[in-house]
Amino acid sequence: MDENKKLTNEVGAPVADNENSITAGPRGPVVMQDVWLMEKMAHFNREVIPERRMHAKGWGAYGNLTVTGDISKYTKAKVLQPGAKTDLFIRFSTVAGERGAADAERDIRGVAVKFYTEEGNWDLVGNNTPTFFIRDVHNFSDLNRAVKRDPRTGMRSAQNNWDFWTLLPESFHQRTIVMSDRGIPASFRNMHFYGEHTFSFYNDKNERVWCKFHFHTQQGIKNLTNEEATAICGKDRESHGRDLFEAIERGDYPKWTLYVQIMTEEQAKNHYENPFDITKIWRHKEFPLIEVGVLELNRNPENYFAEVEQSAFTPAHVVPGIGFSPDRFLQGRLFAYGDAQRYRLGVNHNHIPVNRAKCEVNEYHRDGAMRVDGNYGRLPAYSPNSDGYWSPQPDVAEPPLELEGAMYRFDPKDDPTDDNFRAGGELYRLMTEDKRKLLIENTAADIAPVTDNVKYRHAVHCYLADAEYGERITAAMGLDFDKVKELSKLDNDGLIQATLKP
Ligand code: HEM
Structure with missing residues (x-):
């Protein structure tokens, strides 16, 4: 910290005045020569960096x-x-x-x-949370579009959110967690x-x-x-x-x-x-x-x-x-x-200091914007080199991993072991009555603005996880339980087809 508390410009020269612009006459316009003012404004204009696309706060x-x-x-x-x-x-x-x-x-x-x-x-x-909404990286940008703002209104949309979630049954366990008492x-x-x-x-x-x-x-x-x-x-x-x-x-x-x-x-x-x-x-x-x-x-x-x-x-x-x-x-x-x-x-x-490793860093990356250390000075910038700078360390290599099967776009839903409702049902049955009540109330409040077709999808998923969960959520959302039971006989594609239209 500067103990003398004297103001300087960005390259250390003293600043005479930080409040009064230089003007041509006491009531006249500002002159270009007020370079300190220009620098101050220009820096301010560039102070915002992009926020993280998600996890911004x-x-x-x-x-x-x-x-x-x-x-x-x-x-x-x-x-x-x-x-x-x-x-x-x-x-x-x-x-x-x-x-x-x-x-x-x-x-x-x-x-x-x-x-x-x-x-x-x-x-x-x-x-x-110990689990997540989705499991293929393809779905990640879409998840964020669905939970962030609607392109037309610029507002968050429960409809988009629940529509996306319920079209991907693998999100069921995470949906249950987020709507439970642990959601806030x-x-x-x-x-x-x-x-x-x-x-x-x-x-x-x-x-x-x-x-x-x-x-x-x-x-x-x-x-x-x-x-x-x-x-x-x-x-x-x-x-x-x-x-x-x-x-x-x-x-x-x-x-x-x-x-x-x-x-x-x-x-x-x-x-x-x-x-x-x-x-x-x-x-x-x-x-x-x-x-x-x-x-x-x-x-x-x-x-x-x-x-x-x-x-x-x-x-x-x-x-x-x-x-x-x-x-x-x-x-x-x-x-x-x-x-x-x-x-x-x-x-x-x-x-950047918060990201910098505390141990020695010996790498061949060079140059680039804002390279503010010595950029490894005169040391060789290529590898291999005859000076012996920095050789790989084979002793840290990971053990090989055996793989099997063809290269293909496999859909996990085609895996006969895939059960998207088991863990959510187990979680529901672990909950005490007051927690179950909160889960039902929180869900009903969150999904209230959403159209019935999407609500039915969620109710069916709850029912497939646990009959009581399904029955209570159906009642809380004001839906027909017989219809939920009928829809629950369909496979995932059938359920989606039957609930596409509001
Ligand atoms: C394929 C799935 C995912 C992708 C593509 C992804 C991508 C990203 C990206 C691009 C950022 C912003 C990074 C930055 O600007 O510094 C971010 C932030 C973050 N993501 Fe993910 N993410 C995924 C899934 C997950 C999962 C499953 C978790 C938790 C297990 C997670 C936890 C986080 C956290 C905690 C942050 C904030 C990091 C911070 O505090 O700076 N993400 N994610």
Whole structure:
């Protein structure tokens, strides 16, 4: 910080006056020569960068992960070895709302964590739900068009939202979660979060297992009702960000316990559902949670734009011992984030301090807009070179993955193991009566503006998941239960055909 508090221009020269423009005469026009004024206006005009296409509204904090368990037989990642303590940056977000939207809206919450490990940055870019609406990357831009603004009115549209969701039955479990009490968390501190996808671990013998990441809040789960959330949004659009910031400022550091689930390659081959389908979950009874460590948040950023807005996470950033899986949705994400960030922040976004690795970075990327470090000076810019600069490290290579089958556009609905309603039905049956009641009320309120044909699709899905769920939602939406039962005899294509017209 500049202790003398004297104003300079952008290249350090003193500024004489920051309030009065230079004019030709006391009442005359401004002159071009007021270069400080020109610079000030020009900079201001360029201060907005594109917001994230989704997850635009978010809040960040620093902290660390301390490993208390021992999963070294599964992974050689140094960040996950017993006793390891690693600095991290986290960003929480809503998904559909723009940068100025209110925090306390019914939506899923994004939770992106950047671990600054000694082997490079590992980003885990997850959500507060263990599953997702869709499972093929093709559907992702459409999902966002459906939940964001209508092209004609510029308004959010329940019709578009529910039309899209109900045309894709695989979204049923996630629909149920979002409409449940968990659809509006009381704060970021009071929710779990998940990596969602199946990832992989490999150990120092290069043996692979599949894994999922779960972070359980130590603050307890707390949620808001629609009425509570509406009252909060009317008073404070930043309620979740404020809660997080103030808790950290007063030293009440939020914590989450990290667990993993492990599935062997053999188990995956024989699993009764596709273990790489993000719309499916791994049941805890079959794949128990293994405790790994504690994530604590304990420092607020100094500058929102520099650290939170310019933070850039991507599932493509993994470290030795942690890998991807054949999940086709994850595969799509591996490209999408870096691509979005090259547009949003520029090709050198990984040099921005919040994104910069804390370990040595030895790479051959050069030049590009806003290259503000030494650009590796005189070191060779090509590889291989005779100076021995920087050779690949084959010892970190992942074990090979056996694949089978033809190359084709396979539709998961043609997979005989595919059941889109099982997990949603299980969740409904796990709910206590007060939670079931809330689920039905929240859904009925959210879907109220939507046409009956779309409501019927949702009612049929609920009925296929659980007869009581179907019956209660049908009554709450004011539909005919006999018709729901009739429609439920159709296959998915038949249901869509029968419910195309309002
Ligand atoms: C194929 C599916 C998906 C695609 C193509 C996709 C793409 C994107 C893109 C382009 C961004 C903006 C990145 C930026 O501008 O920095 C973003 C943000 C985000 N996405 Fe996804 N996404 C997908 C699915 C998911 C899933 C399944 C999750 C959770 C498991 C997720 C969690 C997030 C989070 C948390 C952010 C905000 C990151 C931040 O705080 O900066 N996304 N996504």
